[in-house]
Amino acid sequence: MTAKPTYEELERRVHELENEAFERKSDERYRNLLKNLEAGIVVHAPDTSIVMNNPRASELLGLSDDQMKGKTAIDPEWKFVSKDNISLPLEDYPVNRISTGNKPIKNHILGIHRPNTNDIVWVTVNGFPVFDNTGEFSEIVISFIDITSRRQAEEALRESEEKYRKLSGELEQSVQKRTTQLEAANKELESFAYSVSHDLRAPLRGIDGFSQALLEDCEERLNEEGKDYLARIRLAAQRMGHLIDDLLRLSRLTRAELRHEAVNLSKAAEEILKELRESAPERELKIEITPNLNTRGDRYLLRVALENLLSNAWKFTSSQDRARIEFGVEKFEGENVYFVRDDGVGFDMTYADKLFGAFQRLHGTTEFPGSGIGLATVQRIIHRHEGRIWAKSEVGKGSTFYFTL
Numbered sequence: 467m468t469a470k471p472t473y474e475e476l477e478r479r480v481h482e483l484e485n486e487a488f489e490r491k492s493d494e495r496y497r498n499l500l501k502n503l504e505a506g507i508v509v510h511a512p513d514t515s516i517v518m519n520n521p522r523a524s525e526l527l528g529l530s531d532d533q534m535k536g537k538t539a540i541d542p543e544w545k546f547v548s549k550d551n552i553s554l555p556l557e558d559y560p561v562n563r564i565s566t567g568n569k570p571i572k573n574h575i576l577g578i579h580r581p582n583t584n585d586i587v588w589v590t591v592n593g594f595p596v597f598d599n600t601g602e603f604s605e606i607v608i609s610f611i612d613i614t615s616r617r618q619a620e621e622a623l624r625e626s627e628e629k630y631r632k633l634s635g636e637l638e639q640s641v642q643k644r645t646t647q648l649e650a651a652n653k654e655l656e657s658f659a660y661s662v663s664h665d666l667r668a669p670l671r672g673i674d675g676f677s678q679a680l681l682e683d684c685e686e687r688l689n690e691e692g693k694d695y696l697a698r699i700r701l702a703a704q705r706m707g708h709l710i711d712d713l714l715r716l717s718r719l720t721r722a723e724l725r726h727e728a729v730n731l732s733k734a735a736e737e738i739l740k741e742l743r744e745s746a747p748e749r750e751l752k753i754e755i756t757p758n759l760n761t762r763g764d765r766y767l768l769r770v771a772l773e774n775l776l777s778n779a780w781k782f783t784s785s786q787d788r789a790r791i792e793f794g795v796e797k798f799e800g801e802n803v804y805f806v807r808d809d810g811v812g813f814d815m816t817y818a819d820k821l822f823g824a825f826q827r828l829h830g831t832t833e834f835p836g837s838g839i840g841l842a843t844v845q846r847i848i849h850r851h852e853g854r855i856w857a858k859s860e861v862g863k864g865s866t867f868y869f870t871l
Contacts, residue, residue: 506589506610512603514538514561526587526610528580545579547586560591564606570594575613588617656717666710674703712839715770719846724764731759731804734769735776735793742780750787756794759804761871763851768871771847774840775806775867782810782865801870809864821857844869 506523510516515538524531546554556562560571571593577586589610596605677700681693688696735755743751761768776791783789792807813821822845848855851871859865
């Protein structure tokens with residue numbers, strides 16, 4: 467007859483059953499956790515053979531659970547490549563590194579050749595050795611996180627950057643080549659303009675001189691019509707001479723070396739307008755000049771620019787009974803913007819793009835004489851000082867020319 471268990475034995479068995487139930491529940495939770503992890507988990511024995519893995523590991527490594535069981539790190543189906551796409555030697559496989567070194571690895575990037583799909587999946591690998599209570603090496607736990615999408619994005623970005631660098635280099639070379647060609651063409655054009663202008667002056671002086679001689683020496687033999695023709699010839703020759711002088715001046719301004727020094731623009735404007743007043747003292751004119759407008763630049767060239775702007779203001783207000791000319795400065799985004807303003811005839815802004823072209827005119831020569839070189843000269847000077855120039859105007863209400871230095 468079997469003896470009845472004692473109370474202590476029953477209590478011990480109850481505890482054992484409770485522990486078994488707890489372990490089963492814990493094991494179930496553990497399995498559910500591994501099953502749903504996005505990371506692939508593989509547990510290796512000390513000889514690197516696989517003792518357990520979750521479904522995500524099977525997917526990433528390209529083998530079924532049954533195919534993976536018992537496989538070792540040196541199995542020929544495993545083919546790993548480094549992040550530089552170079553085949554990894556066996557000793558560098560993550561499991562082997564941990565097995566031989568007994569040290570964890572962190573954030574190791576490699577590619578896995580998957581035998582079932584014959585492609586490469588890129589992963590970040592982390593792993594560590596596990597030791598039992600006696601300190602003996604018992605397991606290796608490896609985790610894989612899929613970074614294929616990130617890797618592909620990085621590759622695409624690198625390719626785009628490489629294409630950009632290549633295109634940028636080609637564009638830079640093209641711009642440099644074009645700039646060199648333009649510089650050569652400009653120098654050739656300036657040299658040609660200078661030579662032609664210089665060579666034309668002598669025959670023009672001859673035309674003007676002989677026309678004057680005819681008027682003086684043969685005046686009695688010429689009728690009024692003949693005298694008028696000769697006067698027109700002289701006037702045309704003189705106008706051509708002025709155009710050539712302006713063209714030569716424009717050519718010299720382009721080639722002249724800049725001399726940077728302190729320049730009082732207000733003082734220069736006062737001197738220019740004083741000279742203009744002396745040329746027509748009868749004109750009633752209100753002049754406003756902001757004092758002590760100082761800058762740095764080429765004193766001579768900046769005076770030429772101001773002289774052209776203020777002379778234009780003087781000329782295009784000549785029909786006003788009481789004209790007004792102003793020279794000052796405004797602040798725009800921390801930058802000094804100088805201006806010359808008048809209340810003269812103005813111009814149609816539709817044609818503003820023609821303002822700074824050589825020989826471009828928006829008014830007839832009979833109404834307002836000039837060569838059409840002045841504003842082209844001003845723009846060339848301002849650009850040589852790395853500044854900008856533009857204008858605003860309204861017909862019958864005057865114009866304002868702005869420039870920076």
